[in-house]
Amino acid sequence: DAKTTQPTSMDCAEGRAANLPCNHSTISGNEYVYWYRQIHSQGPQYIIHGLKNNETNEMASLIITEDRKSSTLILPHATLRDTAVYYCIVRKNSGYALNFGKGTSLLVTP
Amino acid sequence: NAGVMQNPRHLVRRRGQEARLRCSPMKGHSHVYWYRQLPEEGLKFMVYLQKENIIDESGMPKERFSAEFPKEGPSILRIQQVVRGDSAAYFCASSPGTPGDTEAFFGQGTRLTVV
Numbered sequence: 001d002a003k004t005t006q007p008t009s010m011d012c013a014e015g016r017a018a019n020l021p022c023n024h025s026t027i028s029g030n031e032y033v034y035w036y037r038q039i040h041s042q043g044p045q046y047i048i049h050g051l052k053n054n055e056t057n058e059m060a061s062l063i064i065t066e067d068r069k070s071s072t073l074i075l076p077h078a079t080l081r082d083t084a085v086y087y088c089i090v091r092k093n094s095g096y097a098l099n100f101g102k103g104t105s106l107l108v109t110p
Numbered sequence: 111n112a113g114v115m116q117n118p119r120h121l122v123r124r125r126g127q128e129a130r131l132r133c134s135p136m137k138g139h140s141h142v143y144w145y146r147q148l149p150e151e152g153l154k155f156m157v158y159l160q161k162e163n164i165i166d167e168s169g170m171p172k173e174r175f176s177a178e179f180p181k182e183g184p185s186i187l188r189i190q191q192v193v194r195g196d197s198a199a200y201f202c203a204s205s206p207g208t209p210g211d212t213e214a215f216f217g218q219g220t221r222l223t224v225v
Binding site: 045046 | 114141143145152153154155158165166169201203205213214215216217218219
């Protein structure tokens with residue numbers, strides 16, 4: 001699976017949009033981009049995933065660049081409960097293991 | 111629909127004892143995955159099981175660790191003769207059907223402390 005690069009930490013003011021970037025320049029055509037988050041001491045929570053097109057669900061939006069070498073997870077109106085470590089993971093369509101790297105520690109402040 | 115259930119949530123064992131961690135997947139899910147998270151690190155894949163079969167155990171330490179997912183009952187991760195380095199959070203995840211374009215749902219983990 002392709003490797004991902006994320007900033008170590010980010011801050012965001014409550015109520016503002018949180019934009020979390022991820023680089024995956026070696027991604028191949030059959031690899032999906034997944035986002036999970038882990039709130040302190042809890043199990044990882046699935047957020048969203050996509051292949052080529054931008055995706056949106058009730059939690060977030062995923063913007064994937066046209067060349068697929070990077071993506072951005074957008075939390076449109078961050079709340080204090082969104083403070084967590086966010087993991088960007090690239091995985092083959094036929095794969096199953098999730099390779100959690102260091103992730104981005106997002107702190108939402110009042 | 112209950113989520114992935116893991117028990118116990120916290121487990122303390124003395125060095126040399128055995129640890130048994132249990133995972134009940136979500137209803138209708140037949141694929142189970144175990145991950146380990148050492149302090150201050152990301153989760154690392156350990157093993158992937160389907161009912162009665164181990165599909166991939168490439169992330170499991172070669173000794174003392176074993177996993178099963180019997181036809182009836184929860185999946186069990188067993189650690190024999192625990193050592194201090196086994197102290198970690200162990201997470202179980204499950205998914206429906208064939209892996210691929212589907213997400214895995216995680217339990218709340220079992221925190222193992224070896225004293």
